């Protein structure tokens with residue numbers, strides 16, 4: 001096989017792999033059919049997203065390199081072209097190289113990943129604490145500093161539509177199965193600590209825009225924190241199969257500017273006092 005032909009085949013294979021990678025990873029950005037994670041709306045979620053993208057591109061580069069060599073070799077050295085299988089069985093030099101390079105890549109990825117994990121467990125400077133308790137099949141939120149607590153259940157419209165033979169089209173309900181009667185209201189720009197537990201079986205509190213999920217386990221208290229950048233409504237669901245109505249205990253977080261949050265707190269406290 002002439003050297004020029006080898007180069008032409010290798011380039012063709014490389015082009016095909018790059019094109020396939022582009023179609024999968026980049027083209028969805030133009031068509032709007034996103035398959036990637038979202039960056040979320042918190043300091044932690046953005047960091048996780050960046051980490052995910054770094055690791056993804058490392059994998060893409062390795063994948064392109066490995067598959068180019070592999071497909072080129074398979075095509076150029078196939079039996080029908082008269083090639084015999086190589087007879088060598090061992091190469092100390094090759095083994096040292098293909099051990100050291102992956103170790104260096106893994107260590108390079110582990111450093112930022114460990115930093116992010118340590119940051120997730122750093123609760124210093126938390127300005128308020130919310131205790132979250134999972135029940136079959138609703139959530140209880142207790143604002144430990146503001147003395148507010150309430151139960152958050154599936155919103156009545158979704159609940160009516162989900163009943164057997166309800167005759168209500170799910171498409172007619174806004175945010176079907178993703179809305180609640182009492183959302184968790186939080187301020188933006190403040191470090192909020194969560195204490196997460198459950199009262200019956202294991203649930204899991206998960207709002208993708210916040211960048212993490214935490215199991216809610218009876219008898220245990222798991223911790224997490226967030227600092228939301230942007231005001232908005234963020235939806236999630238119980239992420240641990242917890243019984244027959246597992247699919248009917250959504251989570252809604254409403255992030256408000258500090259003054260709006262303060263007004264909401266005053267309103268809740270006044271309501272509680274009336275009772």
Ligand SMILES: [Cu+2]
Nearest residue numbers: 203204238242
């Ligand atoms: Cu659950």
